[in-house]
Every structure is written in C-alpha cells, then in structure tokens.
Amino acid sequence: MNKLNMNVVKSMKGKGLAVAIACALGAMAPLTANAAIGAASLFGQGRILGTGAVTAIDGAAGGGINPWAVISGYGTNQQIGATAFYSHVLLNNYNMDAYGASVGLFNRIELSFARQSFGLGNTGGTLDGEINDFAYGGGETAAQRAAPASAILDKAGLTSSATPAFFGNSYELNQDIVGIKARLFGNVVYDQNWWEPEVSVGVDLHHNEMPKNLATTLHVARNGVSYYLSATKVWLNGIFGLTTLADVNIDVTNANQQGLLGFGGADGMGYKVLPAASVGVFLNRQVVLGAEYRDMPQNQLIASKSSPLAPLADAVSKTSAWKDVYIAWFPYKQLSLTAAYVDLGTIATMKSQNGLYLSLTSSF
Numbered sequence: 102m103n104k105l106n107m108n109v110v111k112s113m114k115g116k117g118l119a120v121a122i123a124c125a126l127g128a129m130a131p132l133t134a135n136a137a138i139g140a141a142s143l144f145g146q147g148r149i150l151g152t153g154a155v156t157a158i159d160g161a162a163g164g165g166i167n168p169w170a171v172i173s174g175y176g177t178n179q180q181i182g183a184t185a186f187y188s189h190v191l192l193n194n195y196n197m198d199a200y201g202a203s204v205g206l207f208n209r210i211e212l213s214f215a216r217q218s219f220g221l222g223n224t225g226g227t228l229d230g231e232i233n234d235f236a237y238g239g240g241e242t243a244a245q246r247a248a249p250a251s252a253i254l255d256k257a258g259l260t261s262s263a264t265p266a267f268f269g270n271s272y273e274l275n276q277d278i279v280g281i282k283a284r285l286f287g288n289v290v291y292d293q294n295w296w297e298p299e300v301s302v303g304v305d306l307h308h309n310e311m312p313k314n315l316a317t318t319l320h321v322a323r324n325g326v327s328y329y330l331s332a333t334k335v336w337l338n339g340i341f342g343l344t345t346l347a348d349v350n351i352d353v354t355n356a357n358q359q360g361l362l363g364f365g366g367a368d369g370m371g372y373k374v375l376p377a378a379s380v381g382v383f384l385n386r387q388v389v390l391g392a393e394y395r396d397m398p399q400n401q402l403i404a405s406k407s408s409p410l411a412p413l414a415d416a417v418s419k420t421s422a423w424k425d426v427y428i429a430w431f432p433y434k435q436l437s438l439t440a441a442y443v444d445l446g447t448i449a450t451m452k453s454q455n456g457l458y459l460s461l462t463s464s465f
Contacts, residue, residue, distance in 0.1 A: 146175035146182060146434045146464065148208070149290055150386060155429050155439045156186035156462045159278050159305060159359065160201040160215030163331075164379045164393045165441050165458055166423050169348045170301040170333035172284055173213065174205035174464050175434050181206055188460035190443060194224040194451045201278075211282040211303075218275050219361045224451060225272040274361050276309040282331075289335040289346075298334035305329075307360040319402045319417075321363025322370065327354035329377075344383035346391070352377055357400055358420065358448060366400030367414065373398040387431045395423040421446020425458060437462045 153175050154162045161168035162184070174182020182205040190197040201215035280303060287299035305327045309316075316323050330351045339345025352375045355365045364370065375398060381391030402418045404410035427441035441458040448454045 142179070143181055144465075145177070145180040147177035147180055148175040148182075150434055151383070151389065151431050152290060153182065153184070153205070153434075153464055155437050155460060156184060156188070156201075156203070158188055158190070158197070158199045158215065158217065158460075159280060160186070160199075160203060160213035161280050161282055161303060161305075162203065162205070162211060162213075163348070164381070164391065165425050165427050165439060165443070165460060166395050167348065167350055167377045167379050167393050168280075168282065168303055168329060168331055169379065170284065170287070170299040170331040171289060172205040172208050172211045172282065172301075173203040176205050176208055178208045180208075183465045184462055185465075186460060186462040188458065190456065190458050192443075192445065192448075192454045192456040194222065194454060195448065196220045196222060203280075209284050211280070211301075213278075213280040213282070215278045215280070216275070217278070217361065218273050221272040221274075274309070274311055276307055276360050278308075278360070279306045280304065287332075289333055290337075293337055298332040300330070300332045303329045303331065307356065307364070309360055309363055311363060316363055319363055320365075320367040320404070321357060321400075321402065322365050323363055325354075325356055325360055325364030327352065327356050327360070329353065340382055346379070346381040346383075346389070348379040350377035350395075351375075352396070355398055355400065357402065358397065362402065362449070366402050366418070367405045367408075368401045381427075381429075389429045389431075390427075391429075392426045393424065397422055416450045419447045419450070421448075427458070435464055437464075 152171060153173055154169050154171050155164065156173070157163040157166060157168050159168060162171050162173035163169035165188070173184045176182030183203065185202045186200060188199045197217060197219045199215055199217045201213065203211055203213035205211050282301050282303040284299065284301045287297050289299045292299070307325045307327065309323045311323055313323070331348060333346065333348040336345045353372050354375065355370055355372050357363055357366070375396040377393075377395040379391060379393040381389045383389050397420045399420050400418065401414060403414040406415070408414065423443070423445050425441040425443040427439055429437055429439040431437045439458070439460040442455070443458045444455040446452075446454060
C-alpha cells in the first residue's frame, strides 16, 4: 500500500470517531428539554409494541443481520429505554454466539455493544488440511495433513517457524462492536400520510481479537470502522391490509464477514458501498414474518491475485451475501423471540453455510 493510501486509511479511521461524535451532538440538541418535560417518567416504555424491533447480531436495533433506522427500546422522545440480547447461529460447519446491550436516548440516539464469538468447531482441522493440500500440492502424508496450521503455512512460505498454530479444533474468532446510531428525521408510526421514512445514520467501531500473526498472514487489520445509512418505512395498512415494514440500508465498510475475518485485505483497505434490505409483515400485533439481505465486501485475503499463492487466497477470500427468512414474536414489550433460517454462503473455503438463527431480546 503506498503512502497516499495509508494516509487515506488513517484519515477514514480518524473520521469515524469524528462522525460518531458529530451525529451524537447534532441529534442531542433537543434532548435536554425533552428530559425536563418527561422527568416524571424518564425511564419508560411509551412506544407501541414492536417499534423497538429486535436486535441484530451487531447489537443495533433491527432484524437479525441488518440494523434498522429505529432506536432500541420503547422509550419515547421523553424517555430512556434499554435492551439486552443473546443470539446463537448454528451453521453446517460453524457456529456463532452474540450478546450485548443497548440504550435508546429519547428515541433519538442509540448506543450499543455486542460481543461475537465465531466458533470453527471441528472445521478448524479441516481448514488446516485445505491449506496443507495447497502447501504440499496434494502429496502430503497423513502426518503432514494433520499438522497444525503453523507448519503448513511455513511450508507455503507464509510464516516463519516461530508462528504458533492458528486453528485446530474448537478455535474461536472473537470481536467486540461498539455502535452509535442517530435518528435524523421521520417516525415509522406517525408519518402515515407522508412518503418520508424514518432515517438514521450509524457508526460501528470493531475490535477483532485474532492473533497478530494471523492478521498478518491474512493481510488484514484487526480494528475497523463501518458506517451505514438506514431508512425504515412502516405502512399500517400495507400488504393485504396488514402492517408492513420495509428497510433499505447503504453500508460503507471494508469488514470481512462483518469483521470476523478482519478488515481490508492484500490489495488495500479500501471501503465498499454495499446495499442491504429487510422486509416484514405483521401477521398480527405480536408476530412478524419477513426476510433480509446484506451484501458483503469481496476483499482479497492472504495474497493478491497476481501472487503464486492466488489459488489459496481466492479460496479463503470467497465471500457471499448474507440472507435470512425470519419470524419474530413480541408477547409483550419486555421480551421478543426471533427464529430464522440463515444462508451465509461461503465462509473461509466452506460452502453452503446455512442453518438456524435464534435470538432473544429483553427490553427495559
């Protein structure tokens, strides 16, 4: 990466915090007055059931894989609301646990935190074997195929003999995500006689705990900043007379698999502008059926396409859009349960990563 690109990357990271602060300060302008007016019920749940959505795996209010424009909790513009969540994703080769909490301030600002743990399970050993096949050209012995990733990557010339094992069974990739979302304008319930959706802007600060040597081998950064603009519209008399929701997002990100595999790649840290969308239909006041789509950046990991290591790099780098079909149940404001069929495509050479998503959100 040349000096100019490095300066651009550093500038983007620095601007991430500046954008977050600017959004917060701009949206906080009316909050002091609102707090004074509603001091008698500062902590409350005055909004309508379902308007706080559920919790996406990045910790923000939304669906399962996408944040939406709504603010978490059920606090009105004179109240503070809060949520806590836990989600589990069980795929064909991997699994993920996510948990965290958020605070919604006066239906204007959302602050969130999420912890994600992505488990390789027995697939870690399989990934070592895939790398081994490349390193030895398919002529390895049984002992060589069972060797840890450190020895395999040494053979491929990717690392030195001092590199510890990366994978093996039960390996986990962990990251923390701190998010801030600011509602700019609109209201999903009250703007029924106008085309205007509820619109919010968000910033996510990621910290991935992968070992430094693994990040070096993948040619990725362990810390990253992602941005999104979200527009959510609800029609109370929508499809077949049922309440209908639609959300469209624009993501600006360089996160690999939402940051679980780091940020950027061998060809640089450039950001991609990508689409995401969600739809939902309230079958009744408590049950929502819907679907989601989220595109992912296609960064080249390990080595560029011109490198002798390109075949291995291409296999590891292959990324697919994330999709789901979900059903969410809101028995009352304090609790929501979500179940979904998710299709995450190819992750780290493993194709057809689909399975079950379960999530619980508690609101306060």
